[in-house]
Structure formats: structure tokens, C-alpha cells
Amino acid sequence: MHATICDLITDLVQNAFEADATEIKLNVEETENNLKVVIADNGKGMSATTLEKAKDPFYSDGLKHKHRKVGLGLPFLFQTSEMTGGTAAIESEEGIGTTVTFNLDPANVDLPMFGNFTTAAVTLMTYGFKGNLTIEHSKDGKSYSVSREELIEVLGDLNDLESLTLLKQFIEGNEEDLKAI
Amino acid sequence: MAKMTLEELRNLRDSKKKEMTQRDGDKSAQIVIGMGTCGIAAGAKDAFDAFLEELGNHDIKDTRITQTGCMGLCFSEPTVEVAVPDMPRVIYGNVDANVARRIVREHIIEKKLVSDHIFDKPAADIISE
Numbered sequence: 001m002h003a004t005i006c007d008l009i010t011d012l013v014q015n016a017f018e019a020d021a022t023e024i025k026l027n028v029e030e031t032e033n034n035l036k037v038v039i040a041d042n043g044k045g046m047s048a049t050t051l052e053k054a055k056d057p058f059y060s061d062g063l064k065h066k067h068r069k070v071g072l073g074l075p076f077l078f079q080t081s082e083m084t085g086g087t088a089a090i091e092s093e094e095g096i097g098t099t100v101t102f103n104l105d106p107a108n109v110d111l112p113m114f115g116n117f118t119t120a121a122v123t124l125m126t127y128g129f130k131g132n133l134t135i136e137h138s139k140d141g142k143s144y145s146v147s148r149e150e151l152i153e154v155l156g157d158l159n160d161l162e163s164l165t166l167l168k169q170f171i172e173g174n175e176e177d178l179k180a181i
Numbered sequence: 182m183a184k185m186t187l188e189e190l191r192n193l194r195d196s197k198k199k200e201m202t203q204r205d206g207d208k209s210a211q212i213v214i215g216m217g218t219c220g221i222a223a224g225a226k227d228a229f230d231a232f233l234e235e236l237g238n239h240d241i242k243d244t245r246i247t248q249t250g251c252m253g254l255c256f257s258e259p260t261v262e263v264a265v266p267d268m269p270r271v272i273y274g275n276v277d278a279n280v281a282r283r284i285v286r287e288h289i290i291e292k293k294l295v296s297d298h299i300f301d302k303p304a305a306d307i308i309s310e
Contacts, residue, residue, distance in 0.1 A: 002221065002222060003222065006226075007221045007222065007226070010216070010221055010226070011218050011221055014216070014217075014250070018250075072218050073218055076218075116226065116230075119226045119229060119230055120226065122229075123216060123226060123229055123248060126246070126247070126248070127216070127248050128247050128248060128249075144184070146187070150187055154187055154190050154191045154194060155190070155194055156194075157245075159245045159246055159247050160245055161233070161236055161237075161241070161242055161243070161244045161245065161246065162197055162242055163194075164233055164246060165233060165237055166190060166193060166194055166197070168233060169185065169193075170185050170190045173183055173184050173185040174184055174185065176183075176184070177183070177184035
């Protein structure tokens with residue numbers, strides 16, 4: 001499995017980029033007893049048969065790399081949830097989109113560390129895809145939300161070093177505010 | 182660091198813009214970080230953070246950092262492609278935070294290749310497409 005929950009989230013949101021979604025929502029809700037993550041996209045979706053296959057680590061649609069026989073993103077999610085007594089579910093409909101939802105127990109000793117959400121958010125916002133991504137992060141009732149479209153409107157080219165530095169400051173500030181008591 | 186609103190971010194952006202010197206688009210460095218499942222697992226985000234920090238420390242502004250999926254070099258992740266004008270386009274492998282800092286200092290600033298981390302080109306199944 002991935003070393004941190006944020007690595008897992010990054011991997012799963014990238015699936016939405018690759019599904020040609022124009023609207024992606026990443027919602028991370030942390031409370032004392034639960035970590036809930038929802039990744040919803042309006043991309044091309046999957047048929048029931050493909051969805052079943054996608055849970056197999058030795059399945060890949062072969063579009064990205066034709067000789068590649070593995071696809072580890074979703075299997076890493078199921079491995080993590082099964083090993084730690086959490087739940088994970090995917091709903092998908094062809095032409096409509098896909099929603100991945102998982103709930104994990106922060107107190108479980110086998111759960112990977114949460115990781116660095118700031119870097120995960122900055123890399124996702126600047127990944128270079130055409131659609132919009134909205135990230136909402138809440139912790140014990142406090143929350144912030146920001147979309148890629150808003151950031152582009154404010155900062156311009158997000159991959160420019162100066163924009164990246166400012167974006168990191170912006171997310172870091174909001175993250176620190178979430179953690180402050 | 183205090184919570185920042187989008188409006189404050191905009192103001193900060195505007196104040197930085199005034200400080201910026203005229204850029205020459207052809208002279209800027211391009212960094213592409215492999216951020217597929219393999220890259221993420223190998224620590225590509227640590228390399229990303231190190232690039233941001235080291236470029237900032239040296240006050241280098243005219244650089245773009247983008248990301249791509251798996252480059253077909255999973256065994257040498259994190260992989261990073263660096264393009265600096267008048268230098269060969271290079272793919273570096275096993276780029277942890279330290280190597281990322283070396284790439285900034287040696288490749289981007291001193292214009293010398295970081296030879297012990299060079300990978301020639303992506304694996305055959307990627308470039309034959």
C-alpha cells in the first residue's frame with residue numbers, strides 16, 4: 001500500500017484526471033474517530049465489468065502503456081481499508097462519472113500516516129489537466145475549500161515557480177488554521 | 182503561517198509581480214516530475230518540495246515545474262526530466278530531496294550534469310508509441 005493516506009489520495013484523484021473529467025471534487029473530512037475521503041468526478045466512468053476488473057492489481061486497460069499489466073491505485077485503496085477495518089466503495093456509471101468513497105479509522109495502528117496534505121494539494125492542483133478540481137478539507141468542524149479555476153484566476157499559470165510558491169503558502173496557511181485549536 | 186483568503190493571495194501575487202524582472206521565456210528551465218503510482222510511492226512529492234525550496238533559496242524564478250504520469254522507469258523513481266536551454270534534455274533517476282537540490286545547484290545554476298543520476302531515455306515500450 002502507499003506510505004501515506006495523502007499519497008493514496010493523490011493516486012486516486014489522478015484517476016479522475018485520466019477519466020477526462022471536467023469537474024472533480026475531493027472532500028477530506030477528519031474527525032477524532034473517522035477519516036472520510038470522497039473523490040467524485042464527471043469523467044467517462046466504467047461499466048460494472050470494468051469496475052470489477054479495476055479492483056484487480058493485475059488489470060490495466062492498457063491505454064497508457066500497452067505492455068503494462070498492473071494497475072495499483074484502486075487495489076492499494078482496498079488493501080488499506082481491508083487491513084485496517086475501514087470501508088471503501090466505488091460507484092461508477094459509463095458517461096456519467098465515478099465516485100470513490102472511503103472511511104478509515106485514525107486510531108487503527110496499521111493505518112499509514114496521514115502525510116503531507118499541502119504537497120498533495122499543490123501537486124494535484126498543478127498536475128496539468130484541463131478540468132476543474134475543488135478541494136475541501138475539514139477537521140473537527142473547521143474547513144476550507146478552494147478550486148483550481150479560482151487559483152488560475154488569481155495566480156495565472158499555476159506551473160510557474162512563483163505561482164507554485166504562492167500556492168503552497170496559501171494551502172499551508174489554510175492547513176495550519178485547520179490544525180490550530 | 183496565518184490562514185490566507187483568495188483576496189490576500191491575489192494581493193500577494195500583485196506585489197510579487199511588481200518585484201519581478203522582465204523574463205526571457207527562452208532562458209527558463211523546465212522541470213517535469215514523474216508522479217505516477219510508482220513516482221508517488223518512491224517519494225516524488227519530497228523531490229517536488231525540495232525543488233520548490235532550493236529554487237526559492239537561490240532566488241531562481243524563471244522556472245516551470247510540471248508533472249507527468251509514469252515515464253516507464255518505475256525501477257528508478259522518482260524520475261525527473263530537466264530541460265535547460267543550451268543543455269541536453271536529461272532524465273534523472275532516483276531523485277530524492279538531496280538529488281533534487283543537487284540538480285538545482287549543479288545542473289540549473291552551474292550548468293553541469295549530475296552524471297551519477299542520469300538515465301538516458303524512457304523504456305522502449307514508452308518511446309516506441
